[in-house]
Amino acid sequence: MHRHKYQHIRGRIMDMAGSLEVGEALPPERGLCEVFGVSRVTLRRAVDELAREGYLVRRQGSGTFVARPKITQPLTLSSFSEDMRRRGFMPSSRTLSAGTVSAGARLGRRLEVSPEAELLEVSRLRLADGESMAIETLYSPRELLTGLAEDELTDFSFYDLLQKRYGVVVGSGVQTIEPTVTNGEESETLAVPLHSPAFLFERTTRSEDGRVLEFVRSIYRGDRYRITAELPPPEPKAGRDRAMEGV
Amino acid sequence: MHRHKYQHIRGRIMDMAGSLEVGEALPPERGLCEVFGVSRVTLRRAVDELAREGYLVRRQGSGTFVARPKITQPLTLSSFSEDMRRRGFMPSSRTLSAGTVSAGARLGRRLEVSPEAELLEVSRLRLADGESMAIETLYSPRELLTGLAEDELTDFSFYDLLQKRYGVVVGSGVQTIEPTVTNGEESETLAVPLHSPAFLFERTTRSEDGRVLEFVRSIYRGDRYRITAELPPPEPKAGRDRAMEGV
DNA sequence: AAGTGGTCTAGACCACGGC
DNA sequence: CCGTGGTCTAGACCACTTT
Numbered sequence: 001m002h003r004h005k006y007q008h009i010r011g012r013i014m015d016m017a018g019s020l021e022v023g024e025a026l027p028p029e030r031g032l033c034e035v036f037g038v039s040r041v042t043l044r045r046a047v048d049e050l051a052r053e054g055y056l057v058r059r060q061g062s063g064t065f066v067a068r069p070k071i072t073q074p075l076t077l078s079s080f081s082e083d084m085r086r087r088g089f090m091p092s093s094r095t096l097s098a099g100t101v102s103a104g105a106r107l108g109r110r111l112e113v114s115p116e117a118e119l120l121e122v123s124r125l126r127l128a129d130g131e132s133m134a135i136e137t138l139y140s141p142r143e144l145l146t147g148l149a150e151d152e153l154t155d156f157s158f159y160d161l162l163q164k165r166y167g168v169v170v171g172s173g174v175q176t177i178e179p180t181v182t183n184g185e186e187s188e189t190l191a192v193p194l195h196s197p198a199f200l201f202e203r204t205t206r207s208e209d210g211r212v213l214e215f216v217r218s219i220y221r222g223d224r225y226r227i228t229a230e231l232p233p234p235e236p237k238a239g240r241d242r243a244m245e246g247v
Numbered sequence: 248m249h250r251h252k253y254q255h256i257r258g259r260i261m262d263m264a265g266s267l268e269v270g271e272a273l274p275p276e277r278g279l280c281e282v283f284g285v286s287r288v289t290l291r292r293a294v295d296e297l298a299r300e301g302y303l304v305r306r307q308g309s310g311t312f313v314a315r316p317k318i319t320q321p322l323t324l325s326s327f328s329e330d331m332r333r334r335g336f337m338p339s340s341r342t343l344s345a346g347t348v349s350a351g352a353r354l355g356r357r358l359e360v361s362p363e364a365e366l367l368e369v370s371r372l373r374l375a376d377g378e379s380m381a382i383e384t385l386y387s388p389r390e391l392l393t394g395l396a397e398d399e400l401t402d403f404s405f406y407d408l409l410q411k412r413y414g415v416v417v418g419s420g421v422q423t424i425e426p427t428v429t430n431g432e433e434s435e436t437l438a439v440p441l442h443s444p445a446f447l448f449e450r451t452t453r454s455e456d457g458r459v460l461e462f463v464r465s466i467y468r469g470d471r472y473r474i475t476a477e478l479p480p481p482e483p484k485a486g487r488d489r490a491m492e493g494v
Numbered sequence: 495a496a497g498t499g500g501t502c503t504a505g506a507c508c509a510c511g512g513c
Numbered sequence: 514c515c516g517t518g519g520t521c522t523a524g525a526c527c528a529c530t531t532t
Binding site for chain 1: 501503509
């Protein structure tokens with residue numbers, strides 16, 4: 001079940017917090033240690049995690065309290081489908097085009113391959129509850145995807161496919177977000193008026209060992225999609241160490 | 248200097264990491280304990296932080312290694328000035344208007360005060376390297392700011408003022424981001440063409456004890472400002488505890 | 495087998511908040 | 514003043530990687 005004690009008591013503490021109101025105090029740490037039969041270090045490790053994730057709030061000299069529930073999940077490297085499900089929509093998808101192109105200078109630089117390299121290019125209309133939400137164009141080096149037919153991406157998550165068929169583990173990604181307006185083609189595809197406000201997302205995803213797996217350019221409808229982010233406090237009161245600024 | 252040992256050795260470890268190449272291993276933890284004269288728990292606390300922030304990577308049974316440098320800092324609750332400095336711009340500001348208004352239904356709901364409550368309203372043009380970057384309109388309950396003159400916000404950070412003059416500690420905030428286009432007035436103020444792409448930010452900031460401190464509505468030029476975010480991998484391999492999902 | 499990071503303990507003292 | 518969270522120690526054993 002739980003490999004480690006702190007994982008186990010983490011769950012027990014969450015159960016306990018769930019039966020308290022927001023703002024109510026948990027029992028003192030030393031008491032919880034006795035209840036759970038663990039040392040204070042181990043107990044604190046579990047509480048540390050929960051406090052860092054925003055479920056509990058500690059106040060020195062006073063106690064540990066149940067935090068106000070989080071409003072949003074932070075941005076993470078999730079697929080369109082996961083993102084939509086989290087937002088309460090039913091995701092679907094329609095492939096607009098699929099083929100192989102040569103990278104050229106700009107895409108080559110983005111994907112860290114030579115300009116002559118061949119890329120898979122798949123353009124998809126993304127729908128939420130049956131209504132258009134975004135146009136997504138994905139580029140990925142063909143050499144990573146030996147034997148992949150171009151229409152195979154209709155039904156499967158690209159990340160799942162990479163992982164299960166090619167054994168590539170997705171590491172982390174970098175995403176830039178800009179405001180833009182839809183052009184003629186985009187407006188028609190998304191069924192919105194010309195020059196509607198929209199997000200332009202550009203995402204580069206790498207494997208655990210640092211290779212670029214994909215470059216994705218997406219246009220999201222501004223009237224249906226917005227970003228909500230929870231912002232942590234500016235500076236953890238204790239003065240941050242300055243040495244790291246050189247890194 | 249450093250209130251705690253782990254903060255001190257955190258800095259020493261960063262210095263050490265800075266003199267190594269990306270991918271090189273740090274000395275073993277037990278060795279570092281001797282060098283720094285601390286217990287293993289304390290040493291690990293410093294390394295834990297640095298690993299969590301992405302500067303170091305641990306591999307069990309193998310060692311601790313210098314990580315690939317981060318490309319971006321995550322979104323955080325920073326002021327315009329801090330944000331611009333981090334991006335390498337020189338921030339400045341010009342007050343467009345300042346006064347007191349009554350909240351009304353919409354703003355009252357945002358700030359969790361009655362519709363009759365009085366609000367400070369300050370509208371500012373924000374500049375980066377002397378060029379227009381954003382229009383920011385701030386609302387804050389007048390009752391929080393007893394004795395504040397309306398022109399006092401020109402030179403000071405609002406957060407600093409809250410903290411130092413009123414003893415209010417900024418907790419966390421929620422921000423929504425939408426794409427939009429500039430209207431006539433905004434275009435003129437920002438000196439951009441009519442209907443230029445722009446970000447609309449709406450931010451609600453609370454104190455540590457949960458009161459709403461401010462509601463800020465900002466229009467950022469899309470041609471000068473963009474968001475870069477580092478996206479963590481979809482799921483931390485180790486299965487997360489499921490008990491917390493009920494909260 | 496040796497060396498590394500990962501978890502855990504029992505107990506001490508410090509710093510802060512509230513009575 | 515007492516109770517709370519915050520930091521720290523010395524030492525033990527486990528799990529994994531490398532040789």
